[in-house]
Amino acid sequence: MPSTRFVPLLSPRQWGLAAFLGTALLASPLASMADEADEALPVITQEELARHDQPEDCWKAIHGKVYDITDYLPRHPGPPALVLHWCGQESTEAWETKGYGMPHSDAAGILLEDYLIGILEEEEASADRQQD
Numbered sequence: 001m002p003s004t005r006f007v008p009l010l011s012p013r014q015w016g017l018a019a020f021l022g023t024a025l026l027a028s029p030l031a032s033m034a035d036e037a038d039e040a041l042p043v044i045t046q047e048e049l050a051r052h053d054q055p056e057d058c059w060k061a062i063h064g065k066v067y068d069i070t071d072y073l074p075r076h077p078g079p080p081a082l083v084l085h086w087c088g089q090e091s092t093e094a095w096e097t098k099g100y101g102m103p104h105s106d107a108a109g110i111l112l113e114d115y116l117i118g119i120l121e122e123e124e125a126s127a128d129r130q131q132d
Contacts, residue, residue: 038116041118042119053089059117060087062112065116065119065120066116066119066120067116068115
């Protein structure tokens with residue numbers, strides 16, 4: 001009976017290079033298209049974000065964008081409490097550090113974009129509205 005040994009098509013070094021090049025390609029021409037698409041998204045106020053602070057309705061703001069991650073919560077690889085604490089809040093620091101100084105991966109960032117629903121209103125605009 002012949003051997004059925006797995007032979008990888010790419011070495012670990014080649015996989016790393018492919019991942020790097022893929023990230024670079026995604027970051028350049030598509031980035032400007034993403035910026036244009038972002039402009040068409042609704043602006044979400046801090047107050048609206050704060051209303052979505054439950055496991056069955058979880059929105060988070062990261063780097064000025066708002067994501068509805070409700071459907072992703074059951075699939076998150078970490079303990080639910082890590083994520084649920086940030087529902088309804090600006091969560092950039094948590095995204096960048098995961099609570100212990102390590103940022104999320106590029107793959108997680110790409111996955112996150114599937115949940116993008118809006119742009120977080122800038123704080124100055126929110127403060128101006130409160131003064132009126």
